[in-house]
Amino acid sequence: xxxxxxxxGNTCRSPMAxxxxxxxxxxxxxxxxxxxxxxxxxxxxxxxHALVREHNYPYTLTSQMVSPELIEWANYVLxxxxxxxxxxxxxxxxxxxxxETLASFVEHDxxxxxxxxxxxxxxxxxxxxxxxxxxxxxHQKIGG
Numbered sequence: 354x355x356x357x358x359x360x361x362g363n364t365c366r367s368p369m370a371x372x373x374x375x376x377x378x379x380x381x382x383x384x385x386x387x388x389x390x391x392x393x394x395x396x397x398x399x400x401x402h403a404l405v406r407e408h409n410y411p412y413t414l415t416s417q418m419v420s421p422e423l424i425e426w427a428n429y430v431l432x433x434x435x436x437x438x439x440x441x442x443x444x445x446x447x448x449x450x451x452x453e454t455l456a457s458f459v460e461h462d463x464x465x466x467x468x469x470x471x472x473x474x475x476x477x478x479x480x481x482x483x484x485x486x487x488x489x490x491x492h493q494k495i496g497g
Contacts, residue, residue, distance in 0.1 A: 354495060355383045357427035358455065359437055363388030363416035364398045365470050366433045369481055370455065372410040373488045382495065385426075387419040389440055398470065400477035424448050431455040431491075434465040459490035 356374065360367040367386035374384045395416040396402075405412040417423075424430060424445045430452040432438045441452045456463020466483055469476040 354381060354429070355385075355427045356495075357419075357423055357430045358384070358386040358433070359389060359419055359430060359441065360386075360433040360466075361388055361437070361468065362391045362395065362470065363418075364391070364395055365401045365477070366466055366468060366480060366484065368397050368413055368416075369401050369405060370431075370433075370484045370488060372405040372408075372412040373481075373485055374491065375412075376408070376410040377488075377492055379492065379495070385417075385423065386413065387417050387423055389419055389437060391416045391418055393417050398477075400469070400472075400474050401481075403474070404477060404481045419444075421445070424452075427451065429453070429458070431458055433468070436465075455484075455487050455491070459487050459494055463487070 358367040358370040363386055371384050371386035397414055428451060430441060432454050435454055438452055438454050442449050467480060469480045
């Protein structure tokens, strides 16, 4: 199973989500992350990087753009917000059935995951904890 997490710049939320899920070392689950409005090679934000290092989670240090190849690779494309989902639905209508928000995928009335970009360490930590809770539910849902 291939899971792609998507956010805006692929420097905060989606790489943290990728690291959290990757750390669970689920058999036959591959994970990547990407951004809608980014370019390849931008470093992970300082606070996001610090959080994944503190937890000793494996991580991808630099960003990548969403691409048709990544969308095709993924069994599930899980976005951080409804606007990310809606944007991908427009760009990739053929993949609409596998594109959903992370929150809605794991609980039907889940909320958007707020972007901590440019915020304090505490803001990043709150987002990290929210992602951890959602990924725990994701782990249960995909059979772990």
